[in-house]
Amino acid sequence: MSWIREEFGFHDLQRLLFKLADRVKVFHGLTPAEISEILAKAEKCIFDANGPIIREGSVGLHMYLIIDGEVVVTKNGRDGEVELARLGPADSFGEMALADNEVRSANVTAATPCVLVRIGEQTLRSHPAIGLKIYRNMAHLLSQRLRLADEQLAWHL
DSSP: OOEEEEOOOHHHHHHHHHHHTTTOGGGTTOOHHHHHHHHHTOEEEEEOTTOEEEOTTOOOOEEEEEEESOEEEEEEETTEEEEEEEEOTTOEEOHHHHHHOOOOOSEEEESSOEEEEEEEHHHHHHSHHHHHHHHHHHHHHHHHHHHHHHHHHHHHO
16 A cells, blocks of 8 residues: 555644534534544545555554545445445545444545545544544444435345
8 A cells, every 4th residue: 555644733733624624524513622633643644546545355443534636435246346436525434444343345546646634443432522423423424325325226126
């Protein structure tokens, strides 16, 4: 995996806070101070275009927020790889591994050069009140995705 890991500087955190506060679904209902707490322990990751970010079947205890760029989510199927989604700035992925501690259910690849925020399970556990809000938001987001997948499946059967 070719990616660059960087710590967030103060100015990076301020810009991210402004950009993320209203747009990122997993941060819904968090105060700027709570978002700042999470970002202070997060990692900034930079991926080149076509670089793998997550591999289906791998173990992972991190979720990702897209700051810049686009990723493609694919799943290995009986006829090869199937595209499930394309995600862009303010979207997140990798939440399921945090929710159930199981292996990754899909591949995620950088479609363009990407700047991501990586948030680990330990960060959420170290701030239980904030983590609870984020997990609640993740449940809502995963429920929306499941409803969409159900609808798509119903029309393909």
